[in-house]
Amino acid sequence: EADIYQTPRYLVIGTGKKITLECSQTMGHDKMYWYQQDPGMELHLIHYSYGVNSTEKGDLSSESTVSRIRTEHFPLTLESARPSHTSQYLCASSGPGGWVTEAFFGQGTRLTVV
Amino acid sequence: AQSVAQPEDQVNVAEGNPLTVKCTYSVSGNPYLFWYVQYPNRGLQFLLKYITGDNLVKGSYGFEAEFNKSQTSFHLKKPSALVSDSALYFCAVRDNAGNNRKLIWGLGTSLAVNP
Numbered sequence: 001e002a003d004i005y006q007t008p009r010y011l012v013i014g015t016g017k018k019i020t021l022e023c024s025q026t027m028g029h030d031k032m033y034w035y036q037q038d039p040g041m042e043l044h045l046i047h048y049s050y051g052v053n054s055t056e057k058g059d060l061s062s063e064s065t066v067s068r069i070r071t072e073h074f075p076l077t078l079e080s081a082r083p084s085h086t087s088q089y090l091c092a093s094s095g096p097g098g099w100v101t102e103a104f105f106g107q108g109t110r111l112t113v114v
Numbered sequence: 115a116q117s118v119a120q121p122e123d124q125v126n127v128a129e130g131n132p133l134t135v136k137c138t139y140s141v142s143g144n145p146y147l148f149w150y151v152q153y154p155n156r157g158l159q160f161l162l163k164y165i166t167g168d169n170l171v172k173g174s175y176g177f178e179a180e181f182n183k184s185q186t187s188f189h190l191k192k193p194s195a196l197v198s199d200s201a202l203y204f205c206a207v208r209d210n211a212g213n214n215r216k217l218i219w220g221l222g223t224s225l226a227v228n229p
Contacts, residue, residue, distance in 0.1 A: 006157075041202055041221060041222035041224070042219075042221050042222065043204065043219045043222075045216060045217075048216075058216075059216070090157055090158065092157075092158075099146060099208055099210065100146055100163070100165045102148055102160040102163055103158075103160070103217070104160070105150075105157035105158040105159070106157050107155075107156055107157045108155075108156070108157050110155075
């Protein structure tokens with residue numbers, strides 16, 4: 001099992017609420033990622049980070065924001081949740097070895113906005 | 115443009131039979147290729163990767179994949195399927211050319227192994 005943790009696993013929240021999805025890894029990895037996964041399986045990269053104080057938007061436009069103040073922590077925040085944000089969110093990290101290294105994934109957070 | 119194709123949305127095999135999950139790719143440079151598996155309500159788990167060297171790569175849980183440069187393919191195989199292999203399988207590629215080193219993901223293939 002990879003040492004990357006996401007909380008909560010499941011979240012049901014009302015429209016307009018602010019939420020933060022937590023992601024932490026204990027492997028000391030510099031690169032971290034957030035993916036959004038459709039019910040139909042497709043993965044979309046929404047944010048990534050190559051290290052502390054480095055964050056970039058991914059391929060899929062997202063209203064969420066991220067921060068990377070510590071190496072091990074990469075939280076994702078939605079200021080005002082909407083039903084269109086309902087999805088599964090997967091956090092991942094990858095370590096040294098350049099671009100040949102594989103990513104380790106958390107178990108995901110399934111978000112439902114009602 | 116970089117892309118990955120998993121031509122089959124679903125693959126059904128009987129337990130004990132060999133299985134193949136197909137993946138083809140398009141990159142401008144040399145590819146780094148990966149297979150991941152996702153069990154229900156779980157995150158993705160790394161299975162195996164091809165970076166360089168031997169075209170036949172062995173990975174976790176008895177899976178292997180063969181890199182075929184001429185056919186730009188990286189099909190996942192297992193000689194004898196188990197019911198517990200039923201899951202979603204994702205192929206991904208990273209292009210080693212240029213500055214864009216993001217992973218490109220296939221759409222996934224749902225594998226069902228029937229007892």
